[in-house]
């Protein structure tokens with residue numbers, strides 16, 4: 001039995017000429033225990049899909065089940081088993097984080113301890129005792145994650161979970177997703193940030209303008225779209241190795257010269273080491289190199305033909321790497337700002 005199954009799920013807001021088609025004939029299956037990334041730009045229909053799964057809105061057509069329960073007819077059974085971190089949420093400003101968690105645990109018949117949940121999301125005891133009106137955006141997001149976990153859910157639905165989180169917060173969130181998945185929880189992770197989805201998801205569905213464009217693994221998507229990553233190598237002098245020879249390296253798809261250095265595109269990450277090694281062996285001195293990951297925009301451009309802001313996005317990612325001296329979550333945090 002799939003954890004989530006939709007058939008022809010369609011949602012139109014409004015009627016007649018004014019109608020907005022938020023979701024069009026969604027057929028989707030998410031397996032139990034899977035971490036599924038639901039990717040799409042603003043307005044693609046991600047939140048609408050989640051609202052339909054939880055019966056916050058009614059479909060115009062089609063159906064959905066969660067853990068075998070009908071989303072419209074067996075809503076309580078669905079909500080009892082699902083933990084949700086919604087995109088926008090209201091909390092009681094004067095109540096503490098601890099109180100919110102007590103309430104969330106009670107209302108979901110959970111057995112987890114508020115302090116253990118606070119610790120899990122990186123909020124300490126003192127934070128937990130403060131009114132949430134005093135919390136920063138990132139702290140609120142951490143608390144919302146803890147509330148989603150309060151009932152020990154079988155399905156965890158996260159709608160843009162990284163909003164307001166700093167790099168550490170993003171790392172914590174990713175760790176929680178992995179830990180939950182290890183215990184068999186299905187995670188439905190909605191985001192418009194490819195890097196975050198790629199870091200934790202088994203498979204990804206791309207939604208564009210209410211329609212599911214494709215479902216695949218991240219690697220499968222890159223292969224299918226022919227969108228690889230790029231190595232930018234800053235060299236002093238001319239590389240002795242003719243450019244043509246680098247294109248012969250397995251996994252390399254393209255090599256070109258640009259102002260900031262040699263651009264080597266590849267679909268197989270193992271190609272990087274060979275390329276750098278060959279350049280070092282050549283007469284050129286390798287001064288620096290950088291890896292630019294394919295972005296969500298690249299994948300969208302490949303799958304939907306939509307416009308791409310690849311260069312802006314890539315430059316921003318590179319700047320962050322330089323500032324932080326790191327990669328991974330820091331890069332993702334900045335990409336988020338650029339994307340938003």
Ligand SMILES: Nc1ncnc2c1ncn2[C@@H]1O[C@H](COP(=O)(O)OP(=O)(O)OP(=O)(O)O)[C@@H](O)[C@H]1O
Nearest residue numbers: 013020022040041042043044045046047048049192
């Ligand atoms: N209550 C509503 N009334 C009218 N239109 C709506 C309503 N809710 C959503 N929409 C429209 O449906 C479409 C899909 O919106 P949705 O919020 O599902 O997208 P999303 O992928 O979650 O976007 P974001 O990443 O910005 O949250 C958008 O065109 C949006 O304007």
